[in-house]
Amino acid sequence: MSHAQALINNILLDRKVDIWHWNDPLIIPNQKLLWNRVKDRTYSMVYHLDSKAFVQLGDTLVPDVITNENPDWCLGYSNLPHSKKITWDTRLMDYYLVLILQFFKVLCE
Numbered sequence: 554m555s556h557a558q559a560l561i562n563n564i565l566l567d568r569k570v571d572i573w574h575w576n577d578p579l580i581i582p583n584q585k586l587l588w589n590r591v592k593d594r595t596y597s598m599v600y601h602l603d604s605k606a607f608v609q610l611g612d613t614l615v616p617d618v619i620t621n622e623n624p625d626w627c628l629g630y631s632n633l634p635h636s637k638k639i640t641w642d643t644r645l646m647d648y649y650l651v652l653i654l655q656f657f658k659v660l661c662e
Contacts, residue, residue, distance in 0.1 A: 597611045
């Protein structure tokens with residue numbers, strides 16, 4: 554570790570306040586609450602037996618999907634485009650139709 558990196562680590566260990574920028578997607582208390590949920594996030598995936606191919610259903614923009622009886626489509630949802638607003642209103646969500654055969658999603662408007 555370089556001297557500069559050691560100095561930065563010492564400063565971070567001794568800090569007394571959390572710095573927040575007005576344009577951050579989430580305020581610090583919300584970031585702390587969500588950290589354990591998002592730091593090791595995994596995404597849903599399917600394996601097609603016929604083509605022997607994996608298809609990832611969720612991604613960093615639409616992290617959550619709900620599968621159902623339909624073999625072609627599933628429902629994806631995300632509140633990430635609304636991160637700043639979530640501080641004041643937690644009910645904002647975008648929904649997507651996600652094609653299971655290949656990773657393709659369509660925003661439901």
